[in-house]
Amino acid sequence: MPRTRLYSLDELDDIPGTKVFRARASREAYHLHKFCMSLMKPENREAFKADERGYIDRYRMSDEQKAAVAARDLSKLIELGGNMYFLVKIASTDGWSAQKAVSSMSGMSAEEYAQMMLDGGRSPEGLRSKREGN
Amino acid sequence: MPRTRLYSLDELDDIPGTKVFRARASREAYHLHKFCMSLMKPENREAFKADERGYIDRYRMSDEQKAAVAARDLSKLIELGGNMYFLVKIASTDGWSAQKAVSSMSGMSAEEYAQMMLDGGRSPEGLRSKREGN
Amino acid sequence: MARITAGIATSHVPAIGAAIDHGKQRDLYWAPVFQGYEFVKEWVKSNTPDVVILIYNDHASALMLDIVPTFAMGFAEEFLPADEGWGRRPVPTVYNHLDLAAHVAEQLVIDEFDITLINEMDVDHGLTVPLSLVFGQVEEWPCKVIPIIVNVTQFPTPSGERCWKLGEAIRNAVKTFPEDLNVQVWGTGGMSHQLQGTRAGLINEEFDRRFIDLLAHEPEELIPITRLEYLREAGTEGIELIMWLIMRAALGYGVEEKKRFYRVPASNTAVGHVVYETKS
Amino acid sequence: MARITAGIATSHVPAIGAAIDHGKQRDLYWAPVFQGYEFVKEWVKSNTPDVVILIYNDHASALMLDIVPTFAMGFAEEFLPADEGWGRRPVPTVYNHLDLAAHVAEQLVIDEFDITLINEMDVDHGLTVPLSLVFGQVEEWPCKVIPIIVNVTQFPTPSGERCWKLGEAIRNAVKTFPEDLNVQVWGTGGMSHQLQGTRAGLINEEFDRRFIDLLAHEPEELIPITRLEYLREAGTEGIELIMWLIMRAALGYGVEEKKRFYRVPASNTAVGHVVYETKS
Ligand SMILES: [Fe+3]
Numbered sequence: 141m142p143r144t145r146l147y148s149l150d151e152l153d154d155i156p157g158t159k160v161f162r163a164r165a166s167r168e169a170y171h172l173h174k175f176c177m178s179l180m181k182p183e184n185r186e187a188f189k190a191d192e193r194g195y196i197d198r199y200r201m202s203d204e205q206k207a208a209v210a211a212r213d214l215s216k217l218i219e220l221g222g223n224m225y226f227l228v229k230i231a232s233t234d235g236w237s238a239q240k241a242v243s244s245m246s247g248m249s250a251e252e253y254a255q256m257m258l259d260g261g262r263s264p265e266g267l268r269s270k271r272e273g274n
Numbered sequence: 275m276p277r278t279r280l281y282s283l284d285e286l287d288d289i290p291g292t293k294v295f296r297a298r299a300s301r302e303a304y305h306l307h308k309f310c311m312s313l314m315k316p317e318n319r320e321a322f323k324a325d326e327r328g329y330i331d332r333y334r335m336s337d338e339q340k341a342a343v344a345a346r347d348l349s350k351l352i353e354l355g356g357n358m359y360f361l362v363k364i365a366s367t368d369g370w371s372a373q374k375a376v377s378s379m380s381g382m383s384a385e386e387y388a389q390m391m392l393d394g395g396r397s398p399e400g401l402r403s404k405r406e407g408n
Numbered sequence: 409m410a411r412i413t414a415g416i417a418t419s420h421v422p423a424i425g426a427a428i429d430h431g432k433q434r435d436l437y438w439a440p441v442f443q444g445y446e447f448v449k450e451w452v453k454s455n456t457p458d459v460v461i462l463i464y465n466d467h468a469s470a471l472m473l474d475i476v477p478t479f480a481m482g483f484a485e486e487f488l489p490a491d492e493g494w495g496r497r498p499v500p501t502v503y504n505h506l507d508l509a510a511h512v513a514e515q516l517v518i519d520e521f522d523i524t525l526i527n528e529m530d531v532d533h534g535l536t537v538p539l540s541l542v543f544g545q546v547e548e549w550p551c552k553v554i555p556i557i558v559n560v561t562q563f564p565t566p567s568g569e570r571c572w573k574l575g576e577a578i579r580n581a582v583k584t585f586p587e588d589l590n591v592q593v594w595g596t597g598g599m600s601h602q603l604q605g606t607r608a609g610l611i612n613e614e615f616d617r618r619f620i621d622l623l624a625h626e627p628e629e630l631i632p633i634t635r636l637e638y639l640r641e642a643g644t645e646g647i648e649l650i651m652w653l654i655m656r657a658a659l660g661y662g663v664e665e666k667k668r669f670y671r672v673p674a675s676n677t678a679v680g681h682v683v684y685e686t687k688s
Numbered sequence: 689m690a691r692i693t694a695g696i697a698t699s700h701v702p703a704i705g706a707a708i709d710h711g712k713q714r715d716l717y718w719a720p721v722f723q724g725y726e727f728v729k730e731w732v733k734s735n736t737p738d739v740v741i742l743i744y745n746d747h748a749s750a751l752m753l754d755i756v757p758t759f760a761m762g763f764a765e766e767f768l769p770a771d772e773g774w775g776r777r778p779v780p781t782v783y784n785h786l787d788l789a790a791h792v793a794e795q796l797v798i799d800e801f802d803i804t805l806i807n808e809m810d811v812d813h814g815l816t817v818p819l820s821l822v823f824g825q826v827e828e829w830p831c832k833v834i835p836i837i838v839n840v841t842q843f844p845t846p847s848g849e850r851c852w853k854l855g856e857a858i859r860n861a862v863k864t865f866p867e868d869l870n871v872q873v874w875g876t877g878g879m880s881h882q883l884q885g886t887r888a889g890l891i892n893e894e895f896d897r898r899f900i901d902l903l904a905h906e907p908e909e910l911i912p913i914t915r916l917e918y919l920r921e922a923g924t925e926g927i928e929l930i931m932w933l934i935m936r937a938a939l940g941y942g943v944e945e946k947k948r949f950y951r952v953p954a955s956n957t958a959v960g961h962v963v964y965e966t967k968s
């Protein structure tokens with residue numbers, strides 16, 4: 141009795157420049173995300189700013205995750221299981237706008253990215269499917 | 275477009291000697307239940323035993339709920355919105371067995387209740403429906 | 409009897425909330441965005457609901473770390489605006505209508521929706537930015553709000569079909585509530601945007617405009633859009649549009665479109681907004 | 689391919705756990721209860737699963753205060769036994785099979801079950817007492833466990849029909865998991881009991897025995913039992929029997945009953961237990 145599914149879950153990997161956030165992978169980022177959500181309290185933001193390394197070490201993140209947090213490498217953090225809704229709390233703590241945070245992954249400068257958005261954003265042409273190239 | 279429901283929710287009130295625990299009523303017991311769940315930590319059980327009144331006052335329960343906790347009046351606590359799975363944590367803290375806790379609501383002594391259970395429990399005859407009396 | 413009188417959909421971009429809170433509504437960048445909401449701010453004065461059932465997604469504010477529900481309902485008496493990393497928004501506390509919320513929850517479970525009740529939580533920009541856009545800067549919100557939260561972020565997410573059915577079930581539940589209440593259903597989020605990867609900044613105006621074109625009178629064209637298609641066409645966060653479907657389904661067949669608005673960009677996002685009145 | 693090879697149902701009375709933990713299994717009161725589990729303890733030695741999908745209800749241990757999900761899945765790497773008011777049970781940590789859990793979760797949502805994933809929680813007697821009854825006092829549990837939690841306490845609770853469909857969907861999900869795994873599905877809780885009010889101590893042996901009679905080969909007679917009927921006939925906590933239905937549905941049509949056991953009382957509860965092997 142093979143099942144008819146709405147889509148193959150593997151197709152989620154077919155979108156260029158995109159990592160779909162899935163339950164299984166989220167486990168790899170549980171402690172990273174716990175760290176991110178701790179930044180929703182002002183006293184924790186202060187503690188983090190006062191001693192980044194010491195604060196980061198309170199959380200059971202992998203060394204790779206810790207290094208990527210320290211480097212504000214959001215692309216890397218997403219690769220390591222993170223999701224942007226958690227990660228943006230690091231950017232907010234730094235006083236970055238959401239646009240600046242997002243642009244840091246886009247392969248262009250913050251200014252170029254901002255201009256692209258003003259010009260109507262990034263076209264989906266050619267970015268729908270790796271397989272189809274459309 | 276009147277809807278056909280599986281049962282009328284009002285029928286939940288039709289069972290003799292029974293208060294069905296419903297979402298709306300649970301709100302009245304939120305802080306009572308918060309207190310109960312705090313007793314899942316040994317240090318809180320100790321603090322409660324050391325100073326019952328002081329510990330109870332940390333929680334935003336109603337005065338009626340506080341008095342019923344102090345009196346270990348489980349029937350009253352259920353009337354005030356409580357559910358047994360929360361309340362039993364008070365009994366456990368007191369070192370009561372679940373059977374003793376349950377018997378305290380049954381209208382009989384712990385010994386009578388224990389004997390009734392050994393004899394096969396309470397028959398459902400006459401206790402199914404107030405309306406039907408069956 | 410309670411009845412659903414209107415529906416509103418709108419994007420819920422956090423930067424829009426910040427622009428309101430910091431008085432930037434007339435800035436060159438923001439003025440054209442806020443212009444799109446002039447109509448609804450006027451309209452709502454004579455169409456103030458008793459209760460808004462507000463469908464949104466939580467952005468790792470109250471949920472997503474320890475708990476990831478597919479559909480959740482806020483079930484506390486009140487909700488504070490969340491601190492999303494830059495302090496709580498200076499907006500009023502949100503008060504629930506617990507009697508209607510309990511009724512809807514019971515009816516939804518009877519209709520085989522496996523919802524999760526959340527007895528304590530803060531509400532983030534997904535809920536408060538739409539309230540600000542519609543009601544402006546007020547001392548207190550003029551109505552009660554029942555928050556319904558949809559997982560649109562962590563796959564598996566619910567399908568468009570499932571969301572549509574949820575909207576229909578909400579409609580049926582409200583209709584069977586005995587008290588006389590004027591209820592609106594709002595769906596927030598969207599339109600196309602992507603907040604991650606080298607594809608960040610994606611906007612699909614064609615997709616968005618078609619979505620708005622069809623939503624009022626031909627929503628059946630939109631219901632079958634798959635999760636994957638939203639991601640491909642509208643970006644990883646464009647899938648928030650499934651919450652517009654819940655709103656639309658809750659209104660029933662006959663609606664009148666009072667307003668539509670579309671503008672690119674606000675921060676990373678295409679902004680869309682519609683106001684529908686029901687005819688039933 | 690993963691396959692479901694067997695199903696077990698059993699009551700999960702906390703006092704049974706305490707009797708095991710305090711070495712009272714041969715006491716006059718307890719001996720006749722534990723005798724009923726001699727078979728399964730022997731049987732499981734040659735039928736040890738790789739994974740148990742264990743359907744139970746949380747008793748205000750991890751859930752019910754701030755979060756009340758209809759259906760939840762434990763989604764952490766490991767779960768500690770909960771401290772339910774008298775310290776944690778001295779039993780091993782429970783380890784999850786996250787790959788299968790993630791697969792089942794994804795398939796369930798695709799099948800329109802609106803489950804909630806719980807990323808951190810303790811597991812209470814509803815899960816640990818059945819493990820003790822089947823595996824005895826061990827250093828570590830001989831298999832992985834995927835906890836699935838059903839709300840049977842706070843109305844609205846899911847119907848028997850909905851639970852049956854959930855069991856069918858679990859079956860379909862397991863069948864499509866590519867790895868070769870021997871999976872058992874357990875349903876815990878019941879049988880008749882009521883823990884509150886002047887009706888406390890209710891036992892309905894006739895109802896319970898009919899339930900066991902029909903479960904293996906005529907479960908279609910049991911699926912339509914309404915929530916209200918469970919409360920009326922089997923007591924407010926007797927509704928836990930809907931979790932036996934999930935187990936049964938997950939096994940498919942052909943099962944062989946290897947064991948059935950029924951005994952009154954254990955503490956406040958009628959104890960029931962069955963072991964089924966699948967024929968598919
Ligand atoms: Fe959003």
Ligand SMILES: [Fe+3]
Nearest residue numbers: 700814877928
């Ligand atoms: Fe139980």
